[in-house]
Amino acid sequence: MTPEELQSIALKKHEENGKFKHCLHVCVGSGCCSSQADQVLKNLTDGVKKGGVDKDVRVIGVGCMGLCANGPMVSVDDNQPLYQHIKPTDAPTILNALDKAPPDEMVCDTDQPFFKRQMQVVRENSGRVDPEDISDCIAHGAYASLAKALTTMSPGDVIQEVTKSGLRGRGGAGYPTGLKWSTVAKASGPDGRGQKYVVCNGDEGDPGAFMDRSVMEGDPHRVLEGMCIAGYAVGASKGIVYVRAEYPLAVKRLNKAINQAVRNEILGRNILGTNFNFDLEIRLGAGAFVCGEETALIASIEGNRGTPRPRPPYPANSGLFDCPTLINNVETFANIPPIIARGSSWFANIGTEKSKGTKIFALTGKVKNTGLIEVPMGITLREIIYDIGGGIPDGKAFKAVQTGGPSGGCLTEKELDIPVDYESLAKAGSIMGSGGMIVMDETSNMVDVARFFMEFCMSESCGKCIPCRVGTCQMHALLDKIYNRKATPGDLALLRELCDMVKATSLCGLGQTAPNPVLSTLKHFENEYLERIQTSGATNAHGPSAHNGHEVNA
Amino acid sequence: MIAPNTSASVQSLTLQIDGKDVSCRSGQTILDVARENAIDIPTLCFLDGLSLWGGCRLCMVELAGSPRLFAACATQCAEGMQVVTDSPRLLAYRKTIVEMLLCERNHVCAVCVSNGHCELQSLAQKLGVTHVHLPYRYPKLEVDSSHDRFRLDHNRCILCTRCVRVCDEIEGAHTKDVKGRGIKSFIIHDLDQPWGEAESCTTCGKCVHVCPTGALTDKGTAVAEMAKRRQFLPYLTQMRETHS
Numbered sequence: 190m191t192p193e194e195l196q197s198i199a200l201k202k203h204e205e206n207g208k209f210k211h212c213l214h215v216c217v218g219s220g221c222c223s224s225q226a227d228q229v230l231k232n233l234t235d236g237v238k239k240g241g242v243d244k245d246v247r248v249i250g251v252g253c254m255g256l257c258a259n260g261p262m263v264s265v266d267d268n269q270p271l272y273q274h275i276k277p278t279d280a281p282t283i284l285n286a287l288d289k290a291p292p293d294e295m296v297c298d299t300d301q302p303f304f305k306r307q308m309q310v311v312r313e314n315s316g317r318v319d320p321e322d323i324s325d326c327i328a329h330g331a332y333a334s335l336a337k338a339l340t341t342m343s344p345g346d347v348i349q350e351v352t353k354s355g356l357r358g359r360g361g362a363g364y365p366t367g368l369k370w371s372t373v374a375k376a377s378g379p380d381g382r383g384q385k386y387v388v389c390n391g392d393e394g395d396p397g398a399f400m401d402r403s404v405m406e407g408d409p410h411r412v413l414e415g416m417c418i419a420g421y422a423v424g425a426s427k428g429i430v431y432v433r434a435e436y437p438l439a440v441k442r443l444n445k446a447i448n449q450a451v452r453n454e455i456l457g458r459n460i461l462g463t464n465f466n467f468d469l470e471i472r473l474g475a476g477a478f479v480c481g482e483e484t485a486l487i488a489s490i491e492g493n494r495g496t497p498r499p500r501p502p503y504p505a506n507s508g509l510f511d512c513p514t515l516i517n518n519v520e521t522f523a524n525i526p527p528i529i530a531r532g533s534s535w536f537a538n539i540g541t542e543k544s545k546g547t548k549i550f551a552l553t554g555k556v557k558n559t560g561l562i563e564v565p566m567g568i569t570l571r572e573i574i575y576d577i578g579g580g581i582p583d584g585k586a587f588k589a590v591q592t593g594g595p596s597g598g599c600l601t602e603k604e605l606d607i608p609v610d611y612e613s614l615a616k617a618g619s620i621m622g623s624g625g626m627i628v629m630d631e632t633s634n635m636v637d638v639a640r641f642f643m644e645f646c647m648s649e650s651c652g653k654c655i656p657c658r659v660g661t662c663q664m665h666a667l668l669d670k671i672y673n674r675k676a677t678p679g680d681l682a683l684l685r686e687l688c689d690m691v692k693a694t695s696l697c698g699l700g701q702t703a704p705n706p707v708l709s710t711l712k713h714f715e716n717e718y719l720e721r722i723q724t725s726g727a728t729n730a731h732g733p734s735a736h737n738g739h740e741v742n743a
Numbered sequence: 744m745i746a747p748n749t750s751a752s753v754q755s756l757t758l759q760i761d762g763k764d765v766s767c768r769s770g771q772t773i774l775d776v777a778r779e780n781a782i783d784i785p786t787l788c789f790l791d792g793l794s795l796w797g798g799c800r801l802c803m804v805e806l807a808g809s810p811r812l813f814a815a816c817a818t819q820c821a822e823g824m825q826v827v828t829d830s831p832r833l834l835a836y837r838k839t840i841v842e843m844l845l846c847e848r849n850h851v852c853a854v855c856v857s858n859g860h861c862e863l864q865s866l867a868q869k870l871g872v873t874h875v876h877l878p879y880r881y882p883k884l885e886v887d888s889s890h891d892r893f894r895l896d897h898n899r900c901i902l903c904t905r906c907v908r909v910c911d912e913i914e915g916a917h918t919k920d921v922k923g924r925g926i927k928s929f930i931i932h933d934l935d936q937p938w939g940e941a942e943s944c945t946t947c948g949k950c951v952h953v954c955p956t957g958a959l960t961d962k963g964t965a966v967a968e969m970a971k972r973r974q975f976l977p978y979l980t981q982m983r984e985t986h987s
Contacts, residue, residue: 477924494921499797499817652902652921652928653798659843662926663877683876690839693812694800 190454191462192336195327198453202328209247211287214264214316217250218257218406219399219438220560225277226250226261232280233263240284249325252407254316255307257560259297264316273297302576303558308539308565310547311523315407320442323410323449331410332455334529338418339463342529347422348374351525353533355545360390360481360518361593361622362698363544363611369515372505373423376513385425386514387416388504389522390486391432391439394478395594396645398625400549401519403561405432405439408523409446413469415522417456418529420467423515428467431486433474443471478649482697483508483516485651496653497697518623520549540566544610548624554590555630557582564609571605574628585630589713593622595642595649596702598709599635618709620702635714636721639707640668646703657700660691664707674721681722685711758824773815773826774802784828785837785866787844787955788903789816792976794912796904801837801866804828812836834870841867842875847926848882849898850956856969857957863901864956887932889939892962893951895930900958902928906950913979918944930958949975 206212215221215230233248254262259273263283270291272283279295286292309315319325326332338347352367378384389412393401405412416428432440447469450456458466472490479485480495487509489495508514524546528536537545544566550573553559557579564573570590574580581587589599598619600607607613611621629638647661667684670676688704695701711718754769760782767776777784787799795817802815807825815828827833844850844863852858884897904921907930911917918941922931932941951959952971960969 479924499795499814501819647925650925652923652925653796654800655798655840655843655901656800658902658925658928659847662880663843663846666878686839687877690836694803694836694840696797696800696814 192340195332195336195455195461198324199328199330199333202324206247206325206328208244210245212247212249212266213283214249214251214254216252216254216260216262216264216316218253218403219436220253220257221261222438224261226275228277229261229263229275229280232277233283236280236284242284246284246287249319250321251317252315252320253312253403253561255312255561255563256297256303256558258558259560262297262316265291268299270296271299301579303560303562303579306568306572306577307563308547309563310527310536310539311404311411311520311549312407312561312563313527314411315403318408320407320409321445323446323453323455326408326410330530331526332414332461334526335414335417335421335455336461338421338529339461339465344374344422344424347418347529350533351422351528354528354536355533355540355543356521356524356528356536357544357611358518359520359524359548359623361596361620363621366517366521369505369517370419370422372503373425373513373515376506378512379507383424384427384510384512385423386509386512387420387423387425387428388486388490388509388514388516389416389428389430389519390481390483390516391430391436391519392474392478392481392486393436393519393623394433394481394649395596395623395625396642397553397627398551398594398623400551400561400624402436402439404519404523404549405436406442409439409443410450411523411526412443412519413446413450413456415525416469417460417467418525419515419517419522421465423513425515426466426468428469429490429509430469430471431474431480431490432471433476433480435476440471440473447471477651478645479651479697479699482699485697486516487514494651496651497699499696520624541608541610543612544621548609548621550624550626552578552626552628554626554628555581555585555633556628566610567608569606569608570600573609573626574605578628581628581630585632587628588631588633589629589635589638591619591627591629591638591706592625593620593705594625594627595645596620596698596705597622597625598705599629599638599713600709601713618712620705634672635710635717636668636672639710640665640672642706643668643703646699650699650703654694654696654700656691656694657696657703660687660695660700661703663687664691664704668707671718671721674723676722678722678724681718756820756822758820758822758826760826761828767820769820771820773804773813773818773820773824776820777815777826777828782828784815785870786816787862787866787901788905790905790908790953790973790976792913792980793905793908793953796908799840799901799903801840803833803836805830805833838870838872839877841870841872842877844901845872845875846877846879848880848884848900854966855899855957856960856964856966857899857971858967860967860970861957862955887938888962889937890944890946890962891939892946893938893948894960894962895938896958896960897929898958899956900930901956902930903955904930905953905955906930906959909949909953909976913976914945914947914949916943916945916947919950952976 237243237246261275263272318329348370356366357363477495480489482497485495485497504514549563591599604617643665647665650657652658785801788796797817803812804815805827887895907919910919932938
């Protein structure tokens with residue numbers, strides 16, 4: 190296929206879409222599908238056929254629209270109107286109301302801050318395009334950036350553009366993407382053949398996080414396009430999308446997208462009439478959180494046990510099969526097409542001085558509007574929780590928000606006005622992380638929160654290094670003891686000591702960050718720990734006090 | 744000034760370890776150089792002749808200018824590096840690591856066949872681990888005595904994976920591997936079968952002799968009788984390197 194053919198596909202599809210009077214978008218993301226959205230889609234499709242209006246009304250399944258709390262969502266045309274809480278039996282009502290005033294009780298207000306305060310860059314097409322139809326995606330601009338990069342830019346230009354955009358890794362650590370790309374571009378393989386790889390990290394595993402899933406489900410071609418552009422920039426001819434097997438829908442749509450792209454000669458040999466070759470395949474993760482760590486992920490792709498190894502060498506120099514390997518997160522790759530299409534200065538205008546662009550967060554927990562949001566960097570946590578999130582439900586008071594999942598920390602009322610960017614969050618004692626954001630109200634017990642995340646780290650530790658393998662287990666036992674009011678002041682001191690030791694000596698990020706939830710809850714809510722600690726009989730630090738069975742009312 | 748191109752030849756570097764000026768070749772690790780200069784850095788998973796593992800974290804050292812710690816076995820020397828191997832902080836961490844191993848499973852030296860020949864035991868003595876300040880876990884674990892000549896006692900295993908690596912890399916059998924994860928990790932044979940039923944095992948006994956503790960032993964040994972002979976490993980690797 191040539192860039193001209195790509196354009197003609199887009200035009201033809203536009204023309205086709207234009208013939209319909211209405212288009213119904215049904216969210217068929219994992220969240221809405223769990224509330225029968227797939228049945229809604231089927232009933233609407235059948236209803237249109239039965240009513241004989243299938244020449245006028247187009248019904249498509251689309252990706253996540255964000256407001257998961259009110260799903261399943263159905264959008265008529267461009268949110269005129271947007272329906273919420275749709276059941277399969279509502280299909281006739283929706284079809285009957287197409288040219289009339291929609292029934293008020295089913296309509297979702299799109300003027301509310303949840304929609305108005307967001308800024309869609311990565312998710313601009315999610316909820317609008319049919320992820321399973323490549324021509325619909327092309328009509329909405331997919332692969333135009335790839336064509337632009339391949340035909341008008343050199344690999345060096347692409348890296349320059351990404352560097353100038355200021356994009357940083359969306360996996361959590363915030364490493365400058367352009368710098369990573371240029372490192373891989375300069376590295377040479379072990380055998381001089383120059384084989385390099387591009388790997389997309391889709392092993393999203395933080396509890397309560399589903400940003401990458403929705404991007405892969407809602408707009409898979411954007412991820413493939415980003416990887417393809419990366420391959421061109423760093424000189425790689427092979428890409429691998431590593432997705433956890435717990436995301437069957439994402440895997441299905443990615444597979445379909447890859448097949449369609451190959452059939453349309455957008456992937457493979459001589460892409461878009463140039464001499465650039467790029468093949469993509471999917472590898473499934475078998476359910477290990479640690480495989481989100483890049484060296485463990487590489488071991489897993491190679492067919493080995495998913496355990497991390499000491500760095501350096503970094504994957505940029507010696508990664509998959511010892512070849513230079515570019516590993517970026519799903520959201521990072523999904524940011525590439527808009528940067529190439531609209532230019533680095535447009536992107537660099539969004540966000541703060543050091544954190545550019547937007548960030549997707551999975552807003553969950555004790556907040557009214559749970560769902561997926563994309564906001565410009567620099568927005569405050571207060572705006573996210575109270576304006577976009579709609580505040581805390583049931584008249585309860587806000588207590589804390591956990592960012593960064595099990596590697597992050599909690600932030601309290603005092604920190605709500607700090608801007609959301611990599612540096613500010615780190616300074617406040619948490620991290621940006623991959624985008625999980627769990628809001629807690631006054632009913633949450635922070636010792637329990639710390640214990641929950643420690644249990645997660647304990648069961649996800651690979652067991653390779655001693656501090657993480659034994660340390661997380663010991664810390665979990667101590668937290669459990671504290672929560673059950675059986676601990677002594679000595680136990681708390683030991684917990685602090687282990688936090689410091691595990692953080693300093695663990696092999697990979699999992700162990701190094703596992704103590705963070707404990708440290709941050711200890712920092713902000715030490716009283717909740719202290720009130721559960723026995724003050725009498727403190728001499729017997731570890732032994733019988735756990736078993737003597739008497740409860741102390743603190 | 745243009746630097747002379749020395750990339751084809753091996754470069755030599757100088758660095759400081761514990762205040763002592765030492766020299767080394769580029770590509771050498773901190774652990775290599777420290778041992779050459781009789782500076783002791785404790786290790787458990789590391790064994791000359793086997794691939795790098797980096798799991799025990801005992802060889803963590805401080806580098807001037809970095810708040811992070813580095814594993815000496817996995818960190819290559821660089822010109823002008825200033826390494827500290829024995830700060831009070833490092834010693835405290837090392838003691839905790841040894842204590843973590845002692846409380847993780849059931850290490851009872853007094854009744855162990857490796858008493859007096861155990862790397863974990865001598866490390867604990869050297870580091871001054873007089874007591875364990877972490878709660879003991881006392882897990883209930885099995886002993887695999889199904890093999891004709893050898894025994895695997897999970898109670899004494901520290902998961903250093905020396906046996907896994909020697910079996911795979913030196914013997915080429917890959918009978919042993921690790922199952923499970925985290926605190927539930929265990930050494931297994933073939934498809935998690937009893938050792939005696941593992942068809943790939945060649946009964947070479949290399950795993951027994953690289954094991955640092957009494958986890959892998961010869962059958963028929965009584966308390967303190969199981970001394971390990973490691974000489975074969977550097978010999979084998981050297982012979983293979985020269986004759987390959």
